[in-house]
Amino acid sequence: MCTEYEQHISYTQYCKVMQDLALGIPTHQSELDMPAANNIKIGEMAPVIRAAGDNIVELTQMKFGFPPTRTRGPVFNLRSERKHFGDSHRCLIPASAFFAYTGRKYSKAKHRFALVSAPLMAIAAIWRPSRKGQPAAFTMLTTESGPDVEPVHNRQVVVLHPLS
Template sequence: MCNDYEQHIRWAEYCEMMQALKFGIPSHQSELDLPRADDIKVNDMAPVMRTAGNDIELTQLNFGLPSSGRGGPAFNFRSEGRHFAESKRCLIPASAFFEFTGKKYPKAKHRFALNDAPFMAIAGIWRDGHGNHPPSFAMLTTMPGPDVEPYHNRQVVVLRPENWAAWIYLTSSEPELLQPLPEGSLTVETVRAGAD
């Protein structure tokens, strides 16, 4: 599952998108709130978009919800059959996400980017920090769409910009929002060949 994504969004692109969507940007926000990264992995701090009064703010959270028992952090969260009205919803801005194929290390690495938009937002949930654990987030997943299915049996929920507000404010039902995109929505590029 997706445990690696990149964030190369320019601040001007971000501001332009937010203005087009009629989202307010807090006056204290700057390009420092949207640092670029080639690989954001589990337990890295990364920017997410969440509500702050009438605005949408960027804030740094830990990638991966702490485990309530044994095991590592939950970085992917299955969306089917769940309701998120009582959850803290967020958008995870990304240039692309990665999936890996193969049985031997290093596995082949495939990059998925959204067509027809300068960047994507992945549907997520976040939780406050407790004890030693900082505030954190996880990506929501669903069944794979036709662009991802040849590479993995699940995929993260990529929201088109026109659905960002519907997720943040939950003005549409979960089954309407949390589904894979139609064929041809994502560009796929193999960025690393796997071991033979």
């Protein structure tokens, strides 16, 4: 599934979208809170958008993937169907593209997916607070693939389009 994404969104673009959505941004936030990144991979720190009060959102750095369990590796994708997230910490991952891979052995073919109609998207995610010395972490929500991703993979991340 999605183990990597890119974020080439300027802070100005981010602020414009938040303004269009009538959401405020804390005054202490700046370009430094949204550095461009070609390939954000599992285990790396990256910015996410989360609620910080009534109609206020903030960018905060979190680790991509929940920590490994005793029996499995890090949780980086989570099926969204038939789940309720009302008690979860929800967040959005600002992204310019996500990647899916085909093939069973190394080296797999890498496929890039981006919106044609907008320079940025948000990937639906949930996050957990820091635990046992680990930083706060996020995992992407997934759903059945749409017609563009389906030829490559049977699942995809939940993509939210910015308002036009």
